[in-house]
Amino acid sequence: AVLEQIKKAEPVINSYVTVDEEGALAQAEEVQKKIDAGELTGPLAGVPVAVKDNMCVEGQLTTCSSKILYNFKPTFSSEAVLNLKKAGMVIVGKTNMDEFAMGSTTETSYYGPTKNPHNTEHVPGGSSGGSCAAVAAQECFMALGSDTGGSIRQPSSFCGVVGLKPTYGTVSRYGLIAYGSSLDQIGPVAKDVTDCATLLEAIASHDTKDSTSVEREDYDFTSALVEDVKGLKIGIPKDYFGDGLDPEVKEAILKAADVLKEKGAIVEEFDLSLVQYAIPAYYVIASAEASSNLERFDGVKYGYRTEEYEGLHNMYKKTRSEGFGAEVKRRIMLGSFVLSSGYYDAYYLKALRTKALIKKAFDEAFEKYDMILAPAAPTTAPELGKSLSDPIKMYLGDIYTISVNLAGLPGISLPVGKDKKGLPIGMQLIGDGFQEKKLIRAAYTYE
Numbered sequence: 001a002v003l004e005q006i007k008k009a010e011p012v013i014n015s016y017v018t019v020d021e022e023g024a025l026a027q028a029e030e031v032q033k034k035i036d037a038g039e040l041t042g043p044l045a046g047v048p049v050a051v052k053d054n055m056c057v058e059g060q061l062t063t064c065s066s067k068i069l070y071n072f073k074p075t076f077s078s079e080a081v082l083n084l085k086k087a088g089m090v091i092v093g094k095t096n097m098d099e100f101a102m103g104s105t106t107e108t109s110y111y112g113p114t115k116n117p118h119n120t121e122h123v124p125g126g127s128s129g130g131s132c133a134a135v136a137a138q139e140c141f142m143a144l145g146s147d148t149g150g151s152i153r154q155p156s157s158f159c160g161v162v163g164l165k166p167t168y169g170t171v172s173r174y175g176l177i178a179y180g181s182s183l184d185q186i187g188p189v190a191k192d193v194t195d196c197a198t199l200l201e202a203i204a205s206h207d208t209k210d211s212t213s214v215e216r217e218d219y220d221f222t223s224a225l226v227e228d229v230k231g232l233k234i235g236i237p238k239d240y241f242g243d244g245l246d247p248e249v250k251e252a253i254l255k256a257a258d259v260l261k262e263k264g265a266i267v268e269e270f271d272l273s274l275v276q277y278a279i280p281a282y283y284v285i286a287s288a289e290a291s292s293n294l295e296r297f298d299g300v301k302y303g304y305r306t307e308e309y310e311g312l313h314n315m316y317k318k319t320r321s322e323g324f325g326a327e328v329k330r331r332i333m334l335g336s337f338v339l340s341s342g343y344y345d346a347y348y349l350k351a352l353r354t355k356a357l358i359k360k361a362f363d364e365a366f367e368k369y370d371m372i373l374a375p376a377a378p379t380t381a382p383e384l385g386k387s388l389s390d391p392i393k394m395y396l397g398d399i400y401t402i403s404v405n406l407a408g409l410p411g412i413s414l415p416v417g418k419d420k421k422g423l424p425i426g427m428q429l430i431g432d433g434f435q436e437k438k439l440i441r442a443a444y445t446y447e
């Protein structure tokens with residue numbers, strides 16, 4: 001049924017870079033045998049899932065939606081994907097994204113933009129736009145996304161699905177093609193909170209192949225699927241609801257806060273003004289890490305190589321000039337600049353200090369509150385073709401999500417309504433480190 005739906009939806013939506021029809025059917029058959037033999041009994045056995053195209057799947061084209069990874073088929077699978085297989089899930093394909101996860105609209109993909117299933121004149125958000133659109137258009141039941149600075153939560157909000165960015169270290173980054181390694185986290189995208197928690201439970205694991213992987217005490221996220229927010233203290237940052245927030249988005253989110261209040265939560269406003277520095281700090285840190293991480297794409301070992309060149313240096317130069325898109329080049333240049341001697345202290349080090357202060361501001365907030373309630377994005381999904389010409393404006397749209405990555409915290413985005421045009425509005429709940437269960441409980445109660 002999912003493959004049929006993909007055939008219907010894909011010509012317009014373009015959620016996938018690769019659909020593995022044959023492979024999916026073969027996996028399904030194998031899983032069915034194991035289910036029949038009683039070897040697979042979990043809730044996800046046989047469920048079709050899509051994987052963002054920056055996660056390695058053995059033998060499957062993995063492109064990061066970039067020309068530079070032309071024809072790259074990894075010889076191994078990422079740990080998160082192995083965990084999907086362990087649960088018996090069927091991987092139907094790889095989803096479209098902003099090139100190397102840099103962007104907020106899925107328009108920087110070499111494979112063309114993905115459209116928002118709610119209104120195809122609009123973007124699905126990004127960078128995990130393909131995963132979120134695929135779930136929204138019923139082209140899979142669940143999907144994996146990655147979130148370096150909102151890339152699960154923002155497109156989930158734009159597509160009316162539920163997406164969760166786990167605490168840094170919860171899901172292994174092994175086999176996730178790195179963007180900003182200190183910020184990247186893989187997380188679930190699903191139709192509702194129950195599916196989202198179930199998928200998180202499947203992919204979260206301690207992995208010695210990722211040195212930042214954390215051994216958590218508790219991986220039982222689905223036990224938090226209970227309807228109860230009595231006495232839960234929820235903080236609303238005043239600063240998040242001022243200028244720049246679309247009035248329709250504001251209204252829908254404050255209404256959702258009232259629903260939680262009616263169900264017994266204690267909702268209060270508080271000050272989190274330091275977060276205004278998150279955007280410059282994030283773009284300095286993420287670009288610095290990206291400039292280093294993307295050094296490996298040189299045309300020598302795998303992926304795209306320019307056709308004509310004179311000598312090694314010319315080959316590197318031409319390959320990278322032709323292989324990377326404009327936004328990726330901008331980040332590499334910015335990142336190399338802030339890491340270069342003479343500028344390192346002024347920009348990179350300052351950004352790291354800002355990151356530490358933001359973490360401290362969140363620590364203080366979580367002394368008083370169980371969670372923070374905020375928008376996921378300042379507007380609903382913009383129209384296609386309107387965002388890329390003004391990158392700074394696009395970066396400013398990340399205001400509500402990126403501080404969460406800088407502080408390594410978990411955040412969930414869930415639908416709370418639609419605007420006049422019928423485009424979904426998402427609410428974000430942010431928790432202290434390792435407090436995903438509180439977020440799941442509150443989201444489930446709201447839903």
Ligand code: GLN
Nearest residue numbers: 101102103148149150151
């Ligand atoms: N808009 C953010 C960026 O372009 C999103 C990054 C992400 O989470 N992958 O950096």
